[in-house]
Amino acid sequence: MEPTKILFYALTAITLLSASFVVTARNPIHSVLALILTFFCLSGHYILLNAQFLAAVNIIVYAGAIMVLFLFVIMFLNLKTDDEESKTTVTKLAAVVVGGVLLVVMVAVFRVATMATYNPSSYTSKVGLVENLGMVLFKDYLLPFELASILLLVAMIGSVMLGKREAGDRHY
Amino acid sequence: MQLTNRSKEVSNKQMTLAEKMYLPAIAQGLAITIKHFFAKKVTVPYPEVKRYLGPVFRGHHILKRDEEGRERCTACGLCAVACPAEAISMVAAERKKGEENLYREEKYAAVYEINMLRCIFCGLCEEACPKQAVYLRHDEFVPIFTERDEVIYGKDKLVEKMDARYIRNNPDAQATPTEPSYSRLSS
Amino acid sequence: MNTTELIIKGILIVVLFGVTLLIAMYSTWAERKVAGFIQDRFGPNRAGPGGIFQPLADAGKMFFKEDFIPSQANKWLFILGPCLAILTALMSSAVIPFGESIRYEELLIPVQGIEINIGILYVFGVVSLGVYGLMVGGWASNNKFSLLGAIRAASQNISYEIGFGLSIIAILMMTGSLSIRAIVESQHGFAWNLFNQPLGFIIFLTCAFAECNRTPFDLPECETELVGGYHTEYSSMKLGFYLFAEYINMFVSSAIISSLYFGGYNYPGMDWVRETLTGSLGAATGHNLATLIGTIVLFGKIFFFIFFFMWVRWTLPRFRYDQLMNLGWKTFIPLSILNVVVTGFGLLFDIKYASWAIIIVMVIMVMVSSARAPKPVVQPQRT
Numbered sequence: 001m002e003p004t005k006i007l008f009y010a011l012t013a014i015t016l017l018s019a020s021f022v023v024t025a026r027n028p029i030h031s032v033l034a035l036i037l038t039f040f041c042l043s044g045h046y047i048l049l050n051a052q053f054l055a056a057v058n059i060i061v062y063a064g065a066i067m068v069l070f071l072f073v074i075m076f077l078n079l080k081t082d083d084e085e086s087k088t089t090v091t092k093l094a095a096v097v098v099g100g101v102l103l104v105v106m107v108a109v110f111r112v113a114t115m116a117t118y119n120p121s122s123y124t125s126k127v128g129l130v131e132n133l134g135m136v137l138f139k140d141y142l143l144p145f146e147l148a149s150i151l152l153l154v155a156m157i158g159s160v161m162l163g164k165r166e167a168g169d170r171h172y
Numbered sequence: 173m174q175l176t177n178r179s180k181e182v183s184n185k186q187m188t189l190a191e192k193m194y195l196p197a198i199a200q201g202l203a204i205t206i207k208h209f210f211a212k213k214v215t216v217p218y219p220e221v222k223r224y225l226g227p228v229f230r231g232h233h234i235l236k237r238d239e240e241g242r243e244r245c246t247a248c249g250l251c252a253v254a255c256p257a258e259a260i261s262m263v264a265a266e267r268k269k270g271e272e273n274l275y276r277e278e279k280y281a282a283v284y285e286i287n288m289l290r291c292i293f294c295g296l297c298e299e300a301c302p303k304q305a306v307y308l309r310h311d312e313f314v315p316i317f318t319e320r321d322e323v324i325y326g327k328d329k330l331v332e333k334m335d336a337r338y339i340r341n342n343p344d345a346q347a348t349p350t351e352p353s354y355s356r357l358s359s
Numbered sequence: 360m361n362t363t364e365l366i367i368k369g370i371l372i373v374v375l376f377g378v379t380l381l382i383a384m385y386s387t388w389a390e391r392k393v394a395g396f397i398q399d400r401f402g403p404n405r406a407g408p409g410g411i412f413q414p415l416a417d418a419g420k421m422f423f424k425e426d427f428i429p430s431q432a433n434k435w436l437f438i439l440g441p442c443l444a445i446l447t448a449l450m451s452s453a454v455i456p457f458g459e460s461i462r463y464e465e466l467l468i469p470v471q472g473i474e475i476n477i478g479i480l481y482v483f484g485v486v487s488l489g490v491y492g493l494m495v496g497g498w499a500s501n502n503k504f505s506l507l508g509a510i511r512a513a514s515q516n517i518s519y520e521i522g523f524g525l526s527i528i529a530i531l532m533m534t535g536s537l538s539i540r541a542i543v544e545s546q547h548g549f550a551w552n553l554f555n556q557p558l559g560f561i562i563f564l565t566c567a568f569a570e571c572n573r574t575p576f577d578l579p580e581c582e583t584e585l586v587g588g589y590h591t592e593y594s595s596m597k598l599g600f601y602l603f604a605e606y607i608n609m610f611v612s613s614a615i616i617s618s619l620y621f622g623g624y625n626y627p628g629m630d631w632v633r634e635t636l637t638g639s640l641g642a643a644t645g646h647n648l649a650t651l652i653g654t655i656v657l658f659g660k661i662f663f664f665i666f667f668f669m670w671v672r673w674t675l676p677r678f679r680y681d682q683l684m685n686l687g688w689k690t691f692i693p694l695s696i697l698n699v700v701v702t703g704f705g706l707l708f709d710i711k712y713a714s715w716a717i718i719i720v721m722v723i724m725v726m727v728s729s730a731r732a733p734k735p736v737v738q739p740q741r742t
Contacts, residue, residue, distance in 0.1 A: 029498060053476075056484050060487050064484060068487075075509070198675060205673060209670075215399070217404070
């Protein structure tokens with residue numbers, strides 16, 4: 001087997017294991033740490049696909065910022081490992097139904113979807129690097145890109161409004 | 173009440189933009205510290221460089237001999253009485269025939285011990301001594317000890333050695349009567 | 360890539376790794392020396408001449424102290440914390456170009472751990488992971504003060520990462536590349552980025568202080584408020600790893616500051632030196648010697664910045680927490696966005712020094728504001 005193939009299988013195994021540990025872990029902190037490991041393995045997959053920029057951004061944004069905030073909040077909440085009373089039978093049932101529906105949708109989508117293949121004649125080692133990614137983003141997909149940026153702007157304004165102190169009330 | 177002319181009144185005034193930027197103040201602070209970086213150091217690297225302790229420093233005890241090399245101490249016990257820490261103890265003995273070159277008077281201290289854990293180096297023994305026999309050296313510390321049995325100093329450590337006589341170099345305090353100076357050696 | 364190239368590359372990586380560790384080790388000694396000199400003392404001078412063996416003595420002490428794990432602590436995470444801290448600290452020096460290239464027969468091997476297309480993003484990714492070491496360790500200690508220290512570390516790092524990233528975008532726009540080597544090469548000779556991006560440099564430097572948890576931003580280890588900070592419960596070499604990671608981070612950030620703003624291994628007159636050396640000593644030897652001089656120049660810059668880190672540490676007091684957050688969010692982020700916009704206009708109209716406009720405007724505003732400020736009332740001295 002080629003080294004990349006071995007790497008791929010090892011990474012996939014770790015990804016799946018840590019992803020299932022996210023769901024099964026009793027301690028929420030362990031769960032978050034396993035999720036970080038999952039993101040790492042996903043970045044490894046991106047590197048195997050020659051998408052270095054995506055890998056780095058995945059680590060910076062997800063592992064470096066969002067998961068730190070997750071950890072932050074969970075540390076503050078100080079959840080106990082045996083804090084189980086919120087999980088009643090109804091919630092469990094609802095979770096199973098939602099998860100099952102999602103699984104059905106995913107399977108249906110992947111059955112009909114055709115995977116985009118790469119063209120070996122035009123493929124160079126530069127594909128997937130940041131220059132080409134920029135070209136694609138700012139030429140072919142300019143409108144979705146700008147729409148996403150507007151979405152982010154709206155979210156940002158919303159969070160600023162939520163965090164803003166109203167005149168006269170002091171929270172400390 | 174104003175204690176110094178440099179006192180500043182604390183104010184809560186609005187800071188100007190220059191003060192809010194911190195940078196000018198930071199540059200000022202950095203200039204001060206770099207000046208100190210190149211300044212002369214005040215530390216004395218102790219065992220290599222020893223500082224002059226002053227003419228009246230009270231250090232290691234010494235039992236003086238007179239100009240002919242005879243011990244001055246007569247074991248009168250006044251130093252032991254004066255000692256506030258009760259560090260001094262002694263045993264008196266009578267001078268035998270043929271020991272006249274060792275002891276100046278008929279009575280002498282056969283044993284003279286100072287407990288250095290008790291001693292507070294106040295110098296009262298020096299002041300109490302009527303024979304100018306006990307002094308606290310101005311130029312030497314009592315060295316550290318690491319064992320309990322090193323603590324009590326006997327005559328072997330206290331009596332002045334003839335080849336290294338102790339003279340207090342104190343030009344400012346010539347008139348002090350308790351001075352073991354050259355003049356008293358010759359008189 | 361043939362065998363000779365692999366061997367040379369391997370030796371190079373091992374040497375760079377060793378040099379990183381050695382410099383971090385002697386930074387601990389230098390820190391105490393600098394502290395001593397600034398405070399009119401000598402600093403450590405007992406172990407060897409000038410205290411040169413002090414780091415070895417410290418390491419020996421650290422190894423032989425009791426390795427204590429609190430009984431209620433989460434044991435595995437407690438051990439994982441310092442490991443993560445030191446791992447992430449050591450990872451980031453891989454992409455820094457320490458010199459031009461080594462010539463061996465016909466091969467040209469760059470003096471760099473690994474050249475990747477997105478070098479600066481790699482550094483950012485690794486730096487943003489560094490906070491996990493502190494957070495995991497602080498939480499696993501099962502101690503309120505450690506947890507508060509960890510939370511301070513996390514919020515501070517996240518806040519300053521934004522300013523950190525935005526301040527660099529102006530440079531990336533001017534260079535058009537994310538690779539650190541390309542950024543360094545674009546500053547050939549004396550065309551250092553400092554002269555185009557003075558504001559970006561100040562913001563980057565301050566954010567680097569915050570990311571390294573150095574004074575004046577060392578709130579995660581604030582003894583007066585938090586007993587010790589995130590490492591309150593740590594002892595022995597685990598504590599040593601936390602402290603060591605801080606010094607490695609300091610070295611790496613000094614190297615990145617010198618590479619991004621101070622031209623890395625570039626120095627005025629480097630072409631002349633290279634030509635003279637290759638002319639007089641032959642192609643290979645002269646080339647390698649010129650590379651060595653460039654590397655020495657880079658290390659000079661790095662040492663200056665390490666000294667600067669220490670100099671600031673022994674000068675400034677710590678910020679208050681709200682001051683820290685105000686500075687990060689309300690000052691640095693808007694300023695760096697302004698810097699990006701102004702630099703963009705400069706690039707559009709081909710004005711290289713556009714960023715100076717912000718500095719000039721700020722200086723004018725400062726002067727106006729100081730002039731308009733009410734004069735302090737001079738009280739007559741009572742006699």
